[in-house]
């Protein structure tokens with residue numbers, strides 16, 4: 193059996209298109225004690241299937257990967273003489289009888305698409321089936337048997353941490369569609385979520401929150417929080433779950449690692465999404481699931497009629513795909529990028545074995561049969577520009593490291609000796625300055641450390657990389673251990689197997705997911721916990737954040753886009769979490785610059801010390817994120833008034849001049865920073881303009897192509913009409929000729 197996180201190692205097949213049919217499997221739910229026709233409560237479970245030969249589960253017979261109505265079954269609900277039951281047998285890639293495990297399904301049907309997602313290909317998994325057939329059981333699982341979602345999340349982190357060639361940045365969103373409304377489960381009060389078609393970027397989802405995640409436990413905690421946000425009483429829960437679609441989406445960015453900085457800078461970032469979708473009961477939500485069925489049918493027909501492209505949807509023109517009714521429901525609209533050809537897809541269809549549900553089971557099996565005909569042709573989305581979050585974080589870290597290096601070089605040597613021998617005691621002012629220097633250094637080191645923690649990587653490879661880059665750099669005063677990344681995630685698996693029973697994996701009160709909040713591992717991602725902590729902070733209390741992973745919460749305007757390159761890029765650009773982080777670091781550096789400027793009374797930080805060019809400088813006001821690398825509360829700061837107070841110690845007049853000089857320097861510095869900001873903004877605008885221009889060019893090309901096709905169509909229609917006329921006149925002539933011949937024969 194493959195190990196967790198198995199499959200092709202990321203980075204192994206650059207540029208290769210994955211061309212496969214949709215993987216479809218069917219899982220038959222076991223009979224339960226409360227089923228209408230179920231066995232009595234004390235009945236043993238159905239026998240394990242014999243290794244060969246048919247297995248009869250109520251009105252169905254399973255033989256290897258084939259399922260057909262059981263000819264020997266009789267029930268009031270089941271008419272074997274009906275044409276449908278007599279004739280049909282369905283065949284799938286995999287067919288799972290009642291005693292199969294979710295792990296087997298995961299290994300055979302889902303693991304390949306999870307590996308593909310980590311390898312840069314957009315991937316999706318859907319659970320489709322009638323209410324109460326086990327969709328949620330399969331996707332979420334229970335404490336005793338974790339579902340596809342937790343297994344996939346573990347695989348993703350495992351792949352990220354085992355990969356010696358790539359580093360990863362993961363972020364997630366969690367949403368549901370209920371009554372044709374999209375609800376952001378990570379931020380339910382966060383305003384409306386909108387899906388619309390952007391002319392250049394394709395399908396765009398606006399207003400969805402994303403969280404950068406660094407461990408499976410953090411993901412599970414976020415999902416548990418999201419589950420709590422559904423605002424559904426336990427009695428309404430089944431009703432609600434059978435009528436809503438739940439979508440978990442992980443955005444995966446990865447980049448080749450290299451000890452050579454130039455190689456590293458020039459390597460592209462791969463960006464992909466992994467969507468895991470627990471659909472509503474197939475009989476419950478008519479509009480969206482009918483539309484999904486319709487879309488699948490149209491796609492399978494289009495795929496079948498396209499032999500030139502090997503049946504692959506990607507080779508079809510926009511005209512060919514224009515008639516696919518994606519926009520008829522929110523679900524298909526949202527999933528359009530995952531269904532349109534450029535994605536790896538697995539579908540798990542769940543069915544009931546009961547005769548009472550035979551009609552709906554036929555419907556599900558027909559849906560599954562149609563889906564497996566669709567051919568996908570996924571290609572990687574690789575980006576060279578700065579639009580990915582991973583590249584922006586890396587640039588940020590490099591900037592901070594340069595600042596730190598410059599600070600260290602500008603600092604005076606630590607030991608002071610008097611000319612006549614012996615140690616000269618440092619003055620009180622020198623001591624205070626050293627203390628402040630140390631605090632500032634620690635603040636930057638902490639910021640670097642926390643940004644590094646968000647990027648997932650193999651620890652061994654990291655050691656090699658660090659020692660190589662250390663060898664390239666001049667030795668620094670601090671001894672060089674500042675950049676060591678902390679372990680990126682707690683040991684996986686600790687949340688599993690904690691109790692038995694049928695508690696769902698992510699339900700809020702399950703000991704499993706909430707267990708990971710305990711003690712110092714308390715995560716800041718659970719909404720309630722976060723709110724409480726916010727309250728405590730306001731009251732001046734402390735939070736248990738030291739060991740908790742930092743979480744960058746995105747603002748409401750944040751977009752989760754469809755899986756097109758343009759939309760992913762745009763999503764990254766609009767990343768409010770990045771903006772938060774950048775503003776925080778700006779504030780941090782603002783504070784450092786401010787202090788150094790006041791201390792030296794000259795160019796801040798000495799030679800090579802320049803502000804990081806990453807967005808609007810917000811100064812000390814934005815220096816407000818104590819959990820991610822700020823100095824301890826109450827640490828000394830050099831304020832303008834303090835600087836003036838220092839000046840008063842000098843002879844009268846000279847003090848004032850000193851203060852004025854300091855102010856002039858400060859103004860110069862601010863001016864420099866504003867210029868840097870303006871330059872950066874200008875660059876950003878230019879980049880956006882360029883992108884828009886590119887998009888407009890592509891659109892023009894598509895429009896031209898469309899016009900050409902329309903013209904060709906018109907010409908063909910004209911030619912057809914001409915041919916038809918000629919044919920008609922020939923027929924007429926032939927008839928006339930025949931008439932003449934007959935007349936001649938008669939005479």
Ligand SMILES: Nc1ncnc2c1ncn2[C@@H]1O[C@H](COP(=O)(O)OP(=O)(O)OP(=O)(O)O)[C@@H](O)[C@H]1O
Pocket residue numbers: 220221222224290321322323324325326327328329330430433434435471472473474542694
């Ligand atoms: N393979 C299985 N093994 C054991 N129990 C199962 C299995 N599949 C489903 N069940 C049980 O059947 C019941 C219904 O399952 P579940 O809630 O997952 O159905 P569903 O298809 O998600 O329903 P809905 O569409 O209403 O959300 C649950 O009690 C679940 O624990």
